Amino acid sequence: xTPTLADxxxxxxxxxxxxxxxxxxxxxxxxxxxxxSLGALPMATAGRLADLVEREWGQGLIGSWNDAAWMAMPxxxxxxxxxxxxxxxxxxxxxxxxxxxxxxxxxxxxxxxxERRVVVSEPGNFPTDLYVLQGLCAALGxxxxxxxxxxxxxxxxDEVALLVLxxxxxxxxxxxxxxxxxATAQASGALALWDxxxxxxxxxxxxxxxxxxxxxxxxxxxxxGGPGAPGYMMAARRHHAAMRQPLTGWIGHAAPFAFGxxxxxxxxxxxxxxxxxxxxxxxxxxxxxxxxEGVSMAAVREKSIRLGELFIALAREAMGEAFxxxxxxxxxxxxxQVSLRHPHGYALVQALIEAGVVGDFRAPDIARxxxxxxxxxxxxxxxxxxxxxxxxxxERWTAPRFSERRAVT
Amino acid sequence: xTPTLADxxxxxxxxxxxxxxxxxxxxxxxxxxxxxSLGALPMATAGRLADLVEREWGQGLIGSWNDAAWMAMPxxxxxxxxxxxxxxxxxxxxxxxxxxxxxxxxxxxxxxxxERRVVVSEPGNFPTDLYVLQGLCAALGxxxxxxxxxxxxxxxxDEVALLVLxxxxxxxxxxxxxxxxxATAQASGALALWDxxxxxxxxxxxxxxxxxxxxxxxxxxxxxGGPGAPGYMMAARRHHAAMRQPLTGWIGHAAPFAFGxxxxxxxxxxxxxxxxxxxxxxxxxxxxxxxxEGVSMAAVREKSIRLGELFIALAREAMGEAFxxxxxxxxxxxxxQVSLRHPHGYALVQALIEAGVVGDFRAPDIARxxxxxxxxxxxxxxxxxxxxxxxxxxERWTAPRFSERRAVT
Numbered sequence: 067x068t069p070t071l072a073d074x075x076x077x078x079x080x081x082x083x084x085x086x087x088x089x090x091x092x093x094x095x096x097x098x099x100x101x102x103s104l105g106a107l108p109m110a111t112a113g114r115l116a117d118l119v120e121r122e123w124g125q126g127l128i129g130s131w132n133d134a135a136w137m138a139m140p141x142x143x144x145x146x147x148x149x150x151x152x153x154x155x156x157x158x159x160x161x162x163x164x165x166x167x168x169x170x171x172x173x174x175x176x177x178x179x180x181e182r183r184v185v186v187s188e189p190g191n192f193p194t195d196l197y198v199l200q201g202l203c204a205a206l207g208x209x210x211x212x213x214x215x216x217x218x219x220x221x222x223x224d225e226v227a228l229l230v231l232x233x234x235x236x237x238x239x240x241x242x243x244x245x246x247x248x249a250t251a252q253a254s255g256a257l258a259l260w261d262x263x264x265x266x267x268x269x270x271x272x273x274x275x276x277x278x279x280x281x282x283x284x285x286x287x288x289x290x291g292g293p294g295a296p297g298y299m300m301a302a303r304r305h306h307a308a309m310r311q312p313l314t315g316w317i318g319h320a321a322p323f324a325f326g327x328x329x330x331x332x333x334x335x336x337x338x339x340x341x342x343x344x345x346x347x348x349x350x351x352x353x354x355x356x357x358x359e360g361v362s363m364a365a366v367r368e369k370s371i372r373l374g375e376l377f378i379a380l381a382r383e384a385m386g387e388a389f390x391x392x393x394x395x396x397x398x399x400x401x402x403q404v405s406l407r408h409p410h411g412y413a414l415v416q417a418l419i420e421a422g423v424v425g426d427f428r429a430p431d432i433a434r435x436x437x438x439x440x441x442x443x444x445x446x447x448x449x450x451x452x453x454x455x456x457x458x459x460x461e462r463w464t465a466p467r468f469s470e471r472r473a474v475t
Numbered sequence: 476x477t478p479t480l481a482d483x484x485x486x487x488x489x490x491x492x493x494x495x496x497x498x499x500x501x502x503x504x505x506x507x508x509x510x511x512s513l514g515a516l517p518m519a520t521a522g523r524l525a526d527l528v529e530r531e532w533g534q535g536l537i538g539s540w541n542d543a544a545w546m547a548m549p550x551x552x553x554x555x556x557x558x559x560x561x562x563x564x565x566x567x568x569x570x571x572x573x574x575x576x577x578x579x580x581x582x583x584x585x586x587x588x589x590e591r592r593v594v595v596s597e598p599g600n601f602p603t604d605l606y607v608l609q610g611l612c613a614a615l616g617x618x619x620x621x622x623x624x625x626x627x628x629x630x631x632x633d634e635v636a637l638l639v640l641x642x643x644x645x646x647x648x649x650x651x652x653x654x655x656x657x658a659t660a661q662a663s664g665a666l667a668l669w670d671x672x673x674x675x676x677x678x679x680x681x682x683x684x685x686x687x688x689x690x691x692x693x694x695x696x697x698x699x700g701g702p703g704a705p706g707y708m709m710a711a712r713r714h715h716a717a718m719r720q721p722l723t724g725w726i727g728h729a730a731p732f733a734f735g736x737x738x739x740x741x742x743x744x745x746x747x748x749x750x751x752x753x754x755x756x757x758x759x760x761x762x763x764x765x766x767x768e769g770v771s772m773a774a775v776r777e778k779s780i781r782l783g784e785l786f787i788a789l790a791r792e793a794m795g796e797a798f799x800x801x802x803x804x805x806x807x808x809x810x811x812q813v814s815l816r817h818p819h820g821y822a823l824v825q826a827l828i829e830a831g832v833v834g835d836f837r838a839p840d841i842a843r844x845x846x847x848x849x850x851x852x853x854x855x856x857x858x859x860x861x862x863x864x865x866x867x868x869x870e871r872w873t874a875p876r877f878s879e880r881r882a883v884t
Contacts, residue, residue, distance in 0.1 A: 093534045100537045107533035115524050115755075123701055124500050124516035128509045128833060136702055163750020165724030166575055173614070189736055194725035194750065197738035201723030205582070205614060212736070237734075286751070292532055293545055293754035314610030315574030316603035325646075325838050327598055327621070329606035341572020341603065342695070345702035346524075347756050424537060429734050 068383050069376055074444035083369050086440040089357045090290075097450040099425045102264060102403050102436030105290035111353040118349045139348040140317075140339060144298055146355040147289070150363065151262060151281065152272035153300050159335040160285065160348060164263060164297035165194045166313075167282045168230075170338055171299050172202055174309040175228045175257045175280050182227035182256070184209045188218065192236045195261055199230060218247065222254040229256050233271065234264035234401030237428045239393035241265070241401055245276040252277065263287060268370060268402035268438070270363040273300060280305070285347075288402070288438065290354030296347050299338050306334045315340035357440055369439035370402040373447050377404050377435060380451025384458050392432050403436045413463035420462070421453040477792050478785055483853035492778050495849040498766050499699075506859040508834045511673060511812050511845030514699030520762040527758045548757040549726075549748060553707055555764045556698070559772065560671060560690065561681035562709050568744040569694065569757060573672055573706035574603045575722075576691045577639075579747055580708050581611055583718040584637045584666045584689050591636035591665070593618045597627065601645045604670055608639060627656065631663040638665055642680065643673040643810030646837045648802040650674070650810055654685040661686065672696060672706075677779060677811035677847070679772040682709060689714070694756075697811070697847065699763030705756050708747050715743045724749035766849055778848035779811040782856050786813050786844060789860025793867050801841050812845045822872035829871070830862045 078084060090106045092098055098106060122134040131137050145155035161167065172185070185199055189212050196212065203210040213221040222229065229251040234241050248258040259280040265271050267288030273281055279302050285295030301309060310331065316322045318339040320330040331337035375397055381404070382389045392405040408414050411431040418425060418433075425435040437447070457463070487493060499515045501507055507515060531543040540546050554564035570576065581594070594608055598621050605621065612619040622630040631638065638660040643650050657667040668689040674680050676697030682690055688711050694704030710718060719740065725731045727748040729739040740746035784806055790813070791798045801814040817823050820840040827834060827842075834844040846856070866872070 091529075091533050093536070096536075098536060104532075104537045104540075106536065107528065112525055112528045112533075115528060116521055119516065119521045119524060119701070119759075120500075123513075124521075125502050127502070127505075127507060127515065128513045128835060129828070130702070131513075162571065162575065163724070163753070165726075165750035166571065166722060169722050169724075169749075191736075193728070193731075193734050193736065196736050197723045197725055197728060198749075200738045201721040205721040284751075292528070293539070294750075294752045294756070296753070297750070312610040312614040313575060313578050314606045315572070315578075316606055317574075319602070319606060322602075323838070325602050327600075327602065327605050329609045340578075340607075341574035341706070342693075342703045344572070344705070344753060344756050346759055347703070347753050350528075350755055419538070426537060429732070 068379050069448070071445065071448050074448040077444040081369065081443070082365055083361065083439050084443070086357060086361060087443065090441040092441060095422050097423045097446050097453070099423060099435040099437065099450060101438035101441070102268070102287055103426055104286055104293060105288060105354060105438070106441050108290055108353050108357050110356065111292065111350055114349055114353045115346065118346060136343065136345045139345060140343050141336070143348050143352050143355065144335070146352065147266070147298050150271065150358060151266050151300065152274050154274070154303060156334055157303055158298055158300045159338055160296050160298040160351060161339050161343065162297060164282055164284045165198050167297045167299045168195060168198045168261065169202055170311040170313050171280050171282055171301065172199060172228060172230060172259060174301065174311040174338065175259055176206065176208070177310040178305060178308055179227035179257060182225055184211050184226045185228045185230060186211045186213060186218065186221050186226050187230045188213060188215055190237070192232050192261065192263065195230060195232060219250055222251055222256055224255055226254060226256040228259060230259045230261070232261040232264065234268070236264050237405060237432055237434065239401040239403040239405055241399055244278065248276050248278050264401055267358065269367045274302070278302065285351045285354070289351065290357050291351030292354065294347070295351045295354070296344055299335065301335050301338065311338055313340040317341060317343065361440070366439045370437050371397040373437040373439065373442060373444065374400065374402065374404050376444060376447050377437065377451065380448065381406060381454060384451055384455035388458065402438070403434055406433045407431050408433055410463045413468035414457070416468040417457045417462035417465065418454065421457055423450045423453045477788050478857070480854065480857050483857040486853040490778065490852070491774055492770065492848050493852070495766060495770060496852065499850040501850060504831050506832045506855050508832060508844040508846065508859060510847035510850070511677070511696050512835055513695055513702060514697060514763060514847070515850050517699055517762050517766050519765065520701065520759055523758055523762045524755065527755060545752065545754045548754060549752050550745070552757050552761050552764065553744070555761065556675070556707050559680065559767060560675050560709065561683050563683070563712065565743055566712055567707055567709045568747055569705050569707040569760060570748050570752065571706060573691055573693045574607050576706045576708045577604060577607045577670065578611055579720040579722050579749070580689050580691055580710065581608060581637060581639060581668060583710065583720040583747065584668055585615065585617070586719040587666060587714060587717055588636035591634055593620050593635045594637045594639060595620045595622060595627065595630050595635050596639045597622060597624055599646070601641050601670065601672065604639060604641060628659055631660055631665055633664055635663060635665040637668060639668045639670070641670040641673065643677070645673050646814060646841055646843065648810040648812040648814055650808055653687065657685050657687050673810055676767065678776045683711070687711065694760045694763070698760065699766050700760030701763065703756070704760045704763070705753055708744065710744050710747065720747055722749040726750060726752065770849070775848045779846050780806040782846040782848065782851060782853065783809065783811065783813050785853060785856050786846065786860065789857065790815060790863060793860055793864035797867065811847070812843055815842045816840050817842055819872045822877035823866070825877040826866045826871040826874065827863065830866055832859045832862045
């Protein structure tokens with residue numbers, strides 16, 4: 067039996083995470099199913115940025131690097147992220163973009179395996195991961211070996227320095243076995259680097275429990291840091307002393323304000339930094355992370371699965387024969403998103419947006435819907451299902467205004 | 476004769492740039508002589524960020540990548556910078572930190588001279604420039620050759636791929652001969668890359684007039700973009716088709732939203748991009764750049780020189796025998812800053828800050844004062860001289876609270 071609105075309201079009344087909805091500002095009437103692409107605006111962010119700009123910058127000026135602890139922000143924000151991904155506070159630092167961070171961190175990993183010449187990843191990984199690894203391997207004269215998941219184990223020969231995978235697939239939502247694949251990589255002498263962009267903040271991540279070596283992730287999806295927020299890097303403590311990365315800027319120096327001519331790496335993850343911290347972006351990210359205060363990631367995962375299962379049931383009913391699931395049907399194997407394949411996927415997503423249900427499109431034919439337990443209710447998802455049914459029943463995706471593609475991130 | 480307050484007021488009354496002071500918010504009573512380290516807050520920035528956060532992000536959410544033209548920001552902000560540095564709009568793009576940008580752009584330059592193995596710079600260059608070049612040369616197996624300015628010409632052999640210099644020296648304020656050094660480098664077959672962090676927005680820069688190949692620069696000094704603002708990269712159009720850089724992220728891809736597995740570089744300077752644009756930081760930088768609307772850089776330079784000369788005259792009188800100029804005495808050879816050497820430089824700067832005159836200290840003994848014509852008056856500089864005299868007369872730097880060093884950027 068497909069759940070009813072009454073069922074959903076009853077679940078909302080008992081929802082242990084219902085209190086976090088008040089931490090976000092969302093447009094009236096919109097069902098936002100794209101927090102996996104750009105997280106919603108926390109209530110506190112605008113006030114924090116106004117204070118940062120008007121008081122810390124405008125009044126404190128240069129003195130705020132010390133007085134407002136701007137210099138400490140990469141480590142302080144990193145420590146907050148560490149709590150969400152199963153790492154120690156001193157193993158995570160926030161900076162730069164996810165792509166730049168992947169370059170630096172993969173290079174740092176490779177510095178620990180100088181005698182090995184191969185990096186392994188999988189086809190269909192989030193494209194920037196593959197592009198960055200292509201650029202890094204070309205620069206260092208290494209080989210990038212891209213193998214489908216079922217062939218990964220055989221690909222992990224004793225020539226492999228590093229395995230780079232995304233924990234939750236951006237399009238299909240499939241969850242990789244982080245512990246198992248890390249162990250397989252390490253058994254061959256390789257290191258494992260995980261991209262957490264589509265998992266951190268959406269489900270429990272236990273980097274140290276999985277003995278992961280390195281991780282990167284995105285600040286503007288489930289972490290609610292705002293458009294183009296800084297990303298982050300995690301390096302297991304056992305690698306800190308030996309790892310080296312090539313973007314050796316002054317903020318990663320052991321004594322940045324001595325202004326000496328020769329680079330010497332700072333201790334710990336600080337050596338992963340390069341340029342001056344992006345203070346305004348880091349402040350917005352810090353506010354986004356505060357949305358998780360008092361929240362158990364186990365509770366987030368449980369609600370996320372229930373929201374996803376509810377949406378699948380409603381979509382199955384709404385779409386009838388057109389229903390075509392493009393993500394794992396097993397909720398345990400799926401991240402916090404549901405993907406549906408549709409021959410008019412782009413136009414369908416546009417028609418839904420017009421109806422106030424915001425998901426997104428991923429080429430060639432995937433309509434993708436993200437479920438963010440901090441600000442979505444069961445009744446919201448019920449309403450999304452109702453609107454999807456109306457769009458399907460009226461075949462609204464056939465409208466001419468949806469025929470043209472625009473860039474959508 | 477040292478100028479009087481009446482002289483200064485008369486000059487202010489005739490100052491063609493006096494109108495731009497109203498574009499900035501400065502603390503009451505503070506004479507801010509550190510805009511060369513962190514530019515002051517433009518009046519419009521807080522409002523712009525509030526609108527960006529509350530309306531574009533909070534209401535527009537993911538749709539704002541298109542609807543609010545977030546994707547276009549790196550190019551749009553770059554085009555605005557181009558007008559200040561003698562480049563074409565399509566030759567400049569804003570992104571990342573200055574340090575990350577230098578890595579990418581130096582690598583792009585080196586991709587054009589694959590048969591040459593040496594990079595040349597000068598000792599005492601802004602440290603991050605040397606650190607980044609050290610990291611890049613180590614990664615690529617190249618040699619970094621650091622030569623004093625008078626030995627640069629001899630160092631430019633036919634093995635040199637790239638000359639990297641900072642246009643205005645961060646500590647001494649010395650201005651390099653961009654046209655002459657670029658021509659010398661190019662005569663040997665090398666390329667020239669200029670760091671404009673301490674010149675753009677402070678004096679006229681004419682990259683194309685000097686036939687420069689590449690340039691990077693900082694967004695948070697004279698460009699008033701806020702703490703940790705994105706930097707920028709300039710590549711002369713003649714290099715666009717052939718240049719390659721290794722941080723090949725999705726935003727530098729020819730078709731980022733096709734989500735293909737293989738990297739293909741975008742046209743023009745867009746291929747210098749890597750990760751998702753830092754939208755909030757770029758918006759603040761854009762507001763900073765608007766401070767230059769209707770402003771002639773020739774007028775900025777003329778006023779900057781007059782402010783600097785005035786300060787030197789006042790400091791000479793205030794300091795007597797302790798006066799020790801650590802920057803070129805010839806105003807034409809000096810950027811928009813005045814550096815004074817003092818055995819108790821750190822404590823002197825602290826005592827001045829306490830007196831409401833904010834300069835900064837650069838190891839080991841330099842007190843550095845920046846002059847930003849958009850928001851400083853002649854009367855401000857007169858008042859700074861008066862307070863400097865009081866600090867000197869009373870030897871306030873001997874106070875115990877100034878004996879301990881803290882980090883100052």
